[in-house]
Amino acid sequence: MLTYTEVQTRCTAQMQSLAREVEALRQQLVQLRAKVIVRDSALAWEREQRHALAQAMALDLLRETPQPTAEQTVSGIDWPLVEDADTQALSEQQLLEDSLHAADLVICQTGCISDGAYWRVKDHCKRTGKTCLLVDQPTALRVVRIHPSGENGKVVAAQACIEGAP
Structure with a gap:
């Protein structure tokens, strides 16, 4: 017990x-x-303060009116410069065109050159239906080759034209 x-x-x-x-x-x-x-309360208060500050800054930016330049003001009338907007639109369009062209070259490099002309049929591209970029401009595409030929075996990048590439 x-x-x-x-x-x-x-x-x-x-x-x-x-x-x-x-x-x-x-x-x-x-x-x-x-x-x-x-x-959590401190974070919520901080978010509210940040949001209020952002709104105040946006309102301040909207309230500020840019001063017209001498070119914009003709006889006291504020005329917007259409040329500036057109120039900006054209430069943006040119950037887009350049980007698309560069993308086409990358696609050509991966789809045709790397895969043994997979998309090319009698000098025409299966993907676009147009004449192959490499037929029109054989020097347009440049390949970056990376090889250890620098000092102390460092890797060096060198551009080689497609025509001269082995």
Whole structure:
């Protein structure tokens, strides 16, 4: 019977110890939740302040009116310069055209040159239906070759024309 009492005492002590640990963990959980609430509140306030500042800056930019140049003002009337807008549109269009041309050259390099003229059929491109870019302008495409020929075996990039490429 004595061992039963000892076991009972030990179990009761363990239960009390676990109950104290659970209570400590609950208190820690409450503290951590409070810290999270404080942090989230501070973040929300900061976001609101940043949003208000961005709106104020946008309104300030809208309120500022640019001063007309002498070319824009003719006899007191503020005329916008159409040439500036046209020039900007043309330069943007030229950039787009250049980008598309460069993309076509990359596609030609990967689809035709690397794959043994996969898209080329009798000097015409299967992809575009037009004459192959390399037939029209054989020097248009340049291949960048990377080889270890620099000092101390460093990698060096060199351009080689497609016609001269081995």
